[in-house]
Amino acid sequence: MLIILQLILFIVIAPFLSGMISKIKNNIRMRKGQSILQPYYNLVKLFSKSEVVSETASWIFKVTPFVVFSSMLVSVVLISVFVLKGTIYQMGDFLSLIFIFSLGRFFLTLSALDTGSSFGGMGASREMFVSSLAEPAFCMAVFALSIQFGSTHIAAFSGMHAIPVSSTVAALTLFLVTVAETSRIPVDNQETHLELTMVHEAMVLEYSGRSLALIEMASYLKQMILFFLIAQIIFPVAFTAALNFPQILLWIFWYCLRIVIIAVTVALVEVFVAKMRLFRVADFLGLAFVLGVIASVCAISGV
């Protein structure tokens, strides 16, 4: 079925995005850096290593990688509206996405507290702090989109049309939220494991081997999903069944290019902006919330 194809496609492409972002960053910093395929090499390496499980941990620690991985796959199913249109699986609801991310995050933070290390607790506390403040901004962006397009279904803002101003501002809000959720600078640094920058990395500090591979895969998938959503809002693409071959190629090229554009933007933001203090993140996400309100006002006035 097409849906399995879409899933495999996402799983295969997601680490590539991460590798591409780090390659761009390194190139701007005038370093050679790691190769683009490095995330794949990392995953293969992790699968071939054996695991060490902490003795203070309970069954929650062991179950978390599966829960997080499956919640990300369910999110992919949720947003694959093109493939599923017309079937009974067409849920595609933007709102449920917030809650499904929340499911994965809940278990990840619990497992971080489970190991009994202080880094885990700190990562868990900061992660819940950042994500709970990101939720109203996310909700306002969804609200603006739903007012503009009349529904919270993702297919509602697909389709070729002129992009309204409210969509652009909502996409900007979602961009800020994405930076927070995927632990990018200015909220968190994925490259180091120092205390000052530990939000996501601290939670998975105790994981190793295959479980770590699953969790890393899940975070790549989350990043891909969020980039896909932003790209869908700014550069909407419609799925029409009757396309001949060259048009399909063009369509696939455009489909991938826009995600690449978003990834390049994220990489540039990461290089040129400094990381914020943790307690300034509240202001940052407050700014995102205000942008969401502006997007809603634009949507209400029909701009």
Added chain:
Amino acid sequence: MSDLFLKQFFLFDPLSLFFLFVISVISLPSAIYSFGYLKGEYSSLKIKLAWFLLFIFVSSMVFVVSVNNVLVFLVFWEIMSLVSYFLVVFDTNHEKSIQAGMIYIIMTHIGTAFLIAAFMILYKHANSFDFGVIRSACRVMPVQTKNIVFLLLLAGFGTKAGIVPLHIWLPYAHPQAPSHISSIMSGVMIKTAIYGIIRFVIFILGINSSWWGVLILVLAVISCLVGVIYALMEHDIKRLLAYHSVENIGIILLGVGLAMVFTSLNLPYLAVFSLIAGLYHLVNHAIFKGLLFLCAGSVYKATGTRDIEKLGGLIKVMPYTAVCFLLGAMAISALPPLNGFVSEWLILQAFFLGALNSAGGLKLFLGICAAMLALTGGLAAACFVKAFGITFLALPRSNYANKAKEASLSMKAGMVFLSFLIIVFGLGAVKIIKILAQVSGSAIGFDISGMSFSFNNLTLSPAVGKDIYLSTPLLALLLIVFGVTGFIIYRLFGRGKATTYKTWDCGYYNIGARNEYTATAFSKPFRIAFSFFLLPYHKTQKIRESFYHVKSFVYETHTTSVFKRYIYQPLLALIFKTAKSMRRIQLGSIHLYLAYIFIIILLLILFIHQF
């Protein structure tokens, strides 16, 4: 004859039946739970007293939601309050119980005073105590009177429900009561106040003005945020759960307030939809909050303390309690596919759909309220990560947690039943919504025969919006399928060895319970982010041996209780000042008292021709 008697006093319309269902579905597991809970703690005479009081408590609540007569309603409302007071002060050894009971009884009587005032005005207009007669009389009541009655009813029921700023008794009373009573109080008794609001304001008074709904929405949003922010700062399990009750009452009132707004704007589908969402959250909250209180009670009974900073590692010794608490925590954080997720999703959709169908300023207001609801959902999840993680996971932090044992069979039975209900109410959302549609339709008075809320038996789909679907069985199925897939990938690819060793913690091998994260530390980012509201202050104390050598250092950090300091304490100070100034009439001198009599007699003499 008996039929006439029943018809005169009881009203069994769908709303009452729904609340009767809620009452029974929570009271039964709590009663079973109390078998095991009360066994070792009190003498057998006191246990009989507890059962007797429980019986009266539950039956008074049953009567409150099913009577047809305002006077009888008031009588049973009072009985319910009084019996719950006795249950709150049940543990007479602790002086905190007595103090909690005092605050509770005073606040609940103030609420009842407001209710009596409202009922007196209603009686004056309708000349009868019967609901039906009052309802028809309210159609012709002048708008000013209706406003006053609405405000009085809101104040009266709001005190019992725990709307901010009248919530102050909740964090005192709920922790001190025995756990099964806390679960019934938080799960059911608070909901009878919501029943009162729905019955008296929506059903009897009838809604014409939209500012009522907007006022309730504003109060509900404030309750949500205040409740969850204070809950984040608490380290006593039951106080944390009590503050979460305040927050969830706010969420229920969001649904009810939306229903009132849409009724006044004449949008029948949306009104019924929002009330469905509110009532769904009501029954969900009853279930998962009841479950959480029962689990907290079993933790308290096993370890002897309610302070989560002293617990830890309980998941290994109390597996059943841990799983039930985890399910309750997942439900209250609105994680799919459980019931909390469905009701919060419904309320958010009600906001969004309502914003699509209403005008300008109201749209933005609804959007901001929806964002605040999302914020409280996130904060609630954070709080329960803290509560579950620090209580049950990692190493035990003190001797209290070391000597814990699993709960007894009856306690386990009560908890497992409620966890099972959580899953059922999450997966069977569509069926429940069909039933709730009838309840809401009868409460608001709209005809629901033309409204459809679902696509098929598994998928929810509000008919007003385009293409909005939610199917919890499908989500659950997908989660399980993909989880299994992940497990298969895990087993297939890669080496099969997993060794158990000490926690790595960046190479620091001497980890003990002292290294773990504490609850205070977990909530510190929130304390800083919300410090404009929490107003934290700290006290330090240095003990020095000499000027240069500090022997020990004590550091305490507190958050100010804003409502207590800025609303209730000035009010109490004003009352005491007035009482003191009125003491000057009573000087203790006989001559003065006789002089009072004398003056009155003289005045009577002088003005006798007036009478």
Added chain:
Amino acid sequence: MQGIILFTVLASTYLMVIAKRMPALICGFRYQSFCLFVFTLSVALNHRQPDLFIIAGLLFVLKVSLIPYLLYRIIKRIKVGENLGLFINPQLSLLWALVFTYLSWIFSTRLLISDKTALGSMLAIAFFIVLAGLFLMISRMSALAQIVGLLVMENGLFLLASMVSGGMPFFVEIAIFFDVFVSVVIMGLFVYKINKLFTHIDVHKLSRLKG
């Protein structure tokens, strides 16, 4: 005839109000009771009812002889008993008594719609005696003054009742006399005890006991 008697009653009440020491107060009370006795006797002679004679006799025995005697005995036993403790000085008390007379005059004229002025003045005097008794209780600090004030009020009520309705029922009168007598005895005991405990009988100082 009755007018003169009532005037004497009025005068004796004024005497009580301006009394500075206890014996003077009791003296005024005796005069008042004596005049009341004479008044009742005259009414009895007019109506020729044996009840009234008995009542007049009782009045004489109790209120003119026995009760003042008891009060004198109390004063002798208590060394500070003679001191009345005036809140309001005698001249001002007399002024207030005049005001109360005028007020009771207004009251009686408003009560009586018909034209019986004789009855009106008698009613006024009776009511004034009640007010004077109450005034005595208020404006004197001593506990004995409270007792005398009660007795004066009872006198006034007796006068009022006998004027308006020809006296109260016989047994009620007997009972009241007995009541009054017993209460004086008991109050005397109490005053003695109070003096033993506090070495004064100043009721005003009781206000120090409040919390």
